[in-house]
Amino acid sequence: MEQFQAAFFDESLEALDAMESGLLQMDAGDANADRINTIFRLAHSIKGNAGMLGFTPVTSFTHLLESLLAQVRANQRGFTQPVADALLLAVDALRNMMIDLRTGHGQATLSSDVMREQLLALISEVPAQAAAAHAPASAPTCNTANATGQWLIGFSARESLLIADIDPAQLFADLSALGPLQVTPDTSRLPALAQLNPGVCHLSWELHLQTDAPQDSIELLFDWAEHHCDLVIKQLPALVQAVPDPHTAEQDAASVRMPLAKIDAVQVALNRVTTAQAQLQSYASDLTGGAADGMHFGMTQLQLQLRQLQEEVRRLRMLPVGTLFGRFPRLVRDAGALLGKQIRLTTGGNDTELDRAILERLGDPLLHLVRNCIDHGIELPQLRVAAGKPAEGHVHIEVAASAGLVVIEVSDDGKGLDSNRILDKARARGLSQAHAELTEQQVHELIFLPGLSTVDVATDLSGRGVGMDVVRCNVETLGGSIELQSTAGKGTRFTLCLPIAVDGQIMGESVADGLLQLRHSA
Amino acid sequence: MAASGAQQHNDTGINGTPGVAVCGDSLLVLQLPAHCTLSQAAALRASLLTAAATTRDVELDANAVVAADTAGLQLLLAFITHLQQQGRCVQWVYVGTPLQTVAKQLGLLQQLGFMARDSLRE
Known part of the structure; x- marks a missing residue:
């Protein structure tokens, strides 16, 4: 059971990241039907899996989130800013619930209760539409003018249905949202x-549903009851074909989830085989006679094959660096709103692969650099406009790999570093490096010293003088380096240079209980 | 709570069963619990069985019901079916939103007698 729960938490947290990313990709007032469907599908999957594992609070909370999404999907309400905010906060609350469940803590209960009330309040804003959706088709309130697809659904409960905490009434209520x-x-x-x-x-x-939703959207609503009911879904003839949904359930079919420890075990076994091969090769070098040539040839082939195998195992540990960027859009959105700044975040080279051990250690330094760009780099809209810039600031992350190294650039088009201010602060703090003969570049690099911040008031984002030195320390621990270039009025660019993979010792430290998603190249 | 205005008094075999009372000569009032749900299904079933064991007509008082689900409504449906098969009369009083909503979702409005507005005092 623990194994299932661990997989559930990992998958659910990934799903929540994907939901957050999907929500952030939509502007308020401009809901994308495919994205809403995808987000709904992810929420539904979490709800179903939580139900099977008996995490009832997660099930009921996710159901509320799903209900709000269903209203948006059924065009019963718009994807307004309050709805977008509520959905994002609900994702946060659900994520905290997952973390609490995994760690055995209960701090998230209060916040989820508050969020539950907010969701309920939003959902109840559309009682008339909801009532119409929940009413039988024969009722005069039903508007069938726009629906062209008609479906006949046979639903028969098995003995385990109610015990599995699945209520047909709720299933049908969800279905009626379509x-x-x-x-x-x-x-x-x-x-x-x-x-x-x-x-x-x-x-x-027997359920008769009138909807333009594709069949997999209908099936999706029943997927968490899959093992607890007999279900037949038929499209009634002589009707317009439903538009196929591009997001099929087979999306994840080409991957398998595996504990990192298993890959480490393979790595250790492979190292032993390689050592044995080296010993054999040493003995073989002393052989003479007719059999020696064959032995030498065989040993050389074995050595080549082992090298190739080692490379394949090393690649199993690699993940796209883009997996790190998932939390940045939310950070930019929330920080921009907090500071009254308009900020656009773009990324490039997301598919560049890095060792999981490096990725794990790189997350916080990158997060800090992005925060730094938002807080210290990008100006307020009116100041940007006054300086002849677009009101919207731009933060960009670019990743590229070459010759065993990966280069990550975090740049902004903000005001750049203020050399005089940095020097003043450094001298005020009595930093011995802040002497008069420094070049401008050397002055800029003073920001990597502990305790130096040019911001007078610490904000929620940064400005407490801790961070840039920690960033540099973390990067150097990984065997990398960090540089910066800044031009007054033009912006700042941080350049991180890191090895693509790390040695066995660091890898071993990072893989205690993690799970790695293996991607199938076929 | 007796909705019919008839006087309540105890009846042999009914005494001690929560929510069950006899009104007048032939009417038995069954006060449904707040949660007509799976979690309370065993207790609800016991009350219904007690009421079913009599020969009286039944008034189902849903005034206290705040939550209902399929398990609860299934029990009520079985109870009403039992009474109908015995030629006994059953009527609802104070049917609120929770019961009606779930009954509507399950398509059981008619089977549970919620469509017969004359017997439904809200």
Whole structure:
């Protein structure tokens, strides 16, 4: 069970990251149907898996989140700023619930309760539409003018359905969010009251749904009940074909989740085989006679094959650096709103691969650099406009790999570093490096000294004088280096240069309980 | 809570069963619990079985119901079916939103007697 739970937490946290990313890619007032469907699908998957594992608070909370998404998807409400904010906060709350469940803590309960109320308040803003969606198709309130697809769904509960915390009433309510739904129960299997086991659902239903949603959207609503019901979904004939959904459930079919420890075990075994091969080769070098040539040839071939195998195992540990960037759009959004700045974040070279051990250690330094650009680099919109710049500032992260090294640039088009201010602060703090003969570049590099910040007021983002020295320290621990270039009024660029892979010792430290997603190249 | 205005008094075999009371000569009032849900299904089933064991007509008082689900409604459906098969009369009082919503979602409005507005006092 623990193994299933660990996989559930990892997958759910990844799904939440994807949901957050999807939400951030949509502007308020401009919901993208595919993205909403994808986000809904991710939420639904979390809900279903949580239900199977008995995490009822997660199930019920995700259901609320899903209900709000369903209203957006069914065009019962717009994707407004309050809705976008609420969905993002709900993702945060759900993420905290997951972390608390995994660690056995309970701090997230209060915040999730508050968020639950907010979601309920939003959902209840559209009672009329919801009522229409929940009403039988024969009711006069149903508007069927726009729906062209008609579906006949047979749903028969198995004995385990209710015990698995799956309520058909809730399933049908979810289904009715897709369009008008006519629900016809079959009570013929209902036993007499005295014989009725209240934990078993003895009813079955025939559902007539009118919707333009594709079949997989309908199937998705039932997927968490998959093992607890008999389900038949048929599209009724002589109707317009539903548009196929490009996001199929097979998206993840080409990957497998594996604990990092297993890859490490392979690595260790391979190292032993390589050592044995080297010993054999040493013995073989002393051989003479007719068999020696064959032995030498075989040993050389074995050595080549082992090298190739070592390279393949090393590549198993590699992950695209873009996996690090998932949290940055949210940071930029929230920080921009907090500081009253308009900021656009772009990234390049996201597919460049790095060892997982490096990626894990690189996250915080990169986050700090992006924060630094937002807080100290990008100016307020009015100042930018006054300086002849676009009101919207630009932060860019570019990654490139070459000759065993990876270069990561974090740049902004802000005001650049203020050399005089840095020098003044450094001298005020009595830093011995701040003498008069420094070049401008040397002055700029003073920001990597501990305790130096040019900001007078510490903000939630940065400015406490801790960070840039830690960034440099972290990067150097990884065997890398960091440089900066800054031009007044033009912006600042940080350049990190790192090895693509690390040695076995660092790798070993990082893989205690992690999971690695292996991507299938086929 | 007796909705019919008839006087309540105890009845042999009913005494001690939560939510069950007899009104007048033939009407038995069954006060449904706040949660007609799976978690309370065993207790609800016990009350229903007690009421089903009599020969009286039944008034189902849903005034206290704040939550319902498929398990709860299935029990109520089995109870009503049992009474109908015995030719006994069952009527609802104070059916609130939770019960109606779930009944509507399950397509059970008619089977549970919620469509017969004359017997539904809200």
